[in-house]
Amino acid sequence: MEETIAGPEAAHIPKQRGDSLLEAAVRYAEERHWDVFPGTWLEAVEGMHRCSCDQPSCSTPGAHPAGDDWATQATGSATAVRRMWSTRPTASILLPTGRTFDAIEVPETAGFLALARMERMELTLGPVTLAPDRRMRFFVLPGAAAKVPDLVRNLGWSPASLDLATLGEGGYVAAPPTRYGSRGAVQWACRPTPANRWLPDAEELISPLAYACGRDR
Numbered sequence: 001m002e003e004t005i006a007g008p009e010a011a012h013i014p015k016q017r018g019d020s021l022l023e024a025a026v027r028y029a030e031e032r033h034w035d036v037f038p039g040t041w042l043e044a045v046e047g048m049h050r051c052s053c054d055q056p057s058c059s060t061p062g063a064h065p066a067g068d069d070w071a072t073q074a075t076g077s078a079t080a081v082r083r084m085w086s087t088r089p090t091a092s093i094l095l096p097t098g099r100t101f102d103a104i105e106v107p108e109t110a111g112f113l114a115l116a117r118m119e120r121m122e123l124t125l126g127p128v129t130l131a132p133d134r135r136m137r138f139f140v141l142p143g144a145a146a147k148v149p150d151l152v153r154n155l156g157w158s159p160a161s162l163d164l165a166t167l168g169e170g171g172y173v174a175a176p177p178t179r180y181g182s183r184g185a186v187q188w189a190c191r192p193t194p195a196n197r198w199l200p201d202a203e204e205l206i207s208p209l210a211y212a213c214g215r216d217r
Contacts, residue, residue, distance in 0.1 A: 021177065024176065028192075033100065034076065034100055037073040037074040037096065039064055039065050039092035040063065040065070052066065063174045063178050064092075070094070070096075074094075074099075093176075093177075094172045094175070095173050095174075097168055097170075098168040098169030102144035102145050103137040103140070104140060104205065105165045105167060106216075110213045111128070115190075127196060129175065130186070130187050131174060131180065132181075137167070140204075140205060144202035157214060
């Protein structure tokens with residue numbers, strides 16, 4: 001059963017039910033052919049959730065790379081994924097960007113506004129995550145990181161004036177059902193389905209995203 005929660009612009013977010021981190025990580029590798037790698041995890045200490053990195057000021061507890069060699073650990077092999085999560089079953093699921101996809105990141109309020117606008121425009125979307133840090137990440141074809149600044153300028157905006165970022169080579173996103181400390185879990189705003197296996201180009205989505213970020217300032 002899927003639970004949905006209402007958000008701005010009457011959007012709905014499917015909540016993950018009954019999926020272990022291992023099962024989800026294997027599915028991403030097998031069904032989407034995404035590289036995945038295990039990140040940090042949460043540890044219960046005196047009734048509180050603490051990141052395995054042991055940094056008191058950790059901004060994304062339980063949801064960031066565990067070491068500098070994370071890029072070499074990322075794999076699309078389901079066998080390797082099972083092996084990694086069998087030894088670290090509570091590790092977060094992280095997906096490297098700049099390989100099979102880049103991601104355009106915007107604030108949650110702008111993301112919901114953009115989703116409603118994209119629906120009216122009948123645009124084809126790729127997967128979209130909503131994280132507890134109140135940021136949404138729109139998956140697009142690789143190469144977006146290099147193109148987005150010029151695309152934003154062509155729309156009449158200064159890239160520095162918008163709360164819009166692009167994650168490409170060297171970046172990563174956390175995938176459902178990864179949890180951020182006590183703040184909740186990453187969810188799909190647009191779930192991966194056979195219909196959105198082919199990702200949109202950044203150019204197709206940048207106008208509604210930039211417009212929404214401009215209104216959200």
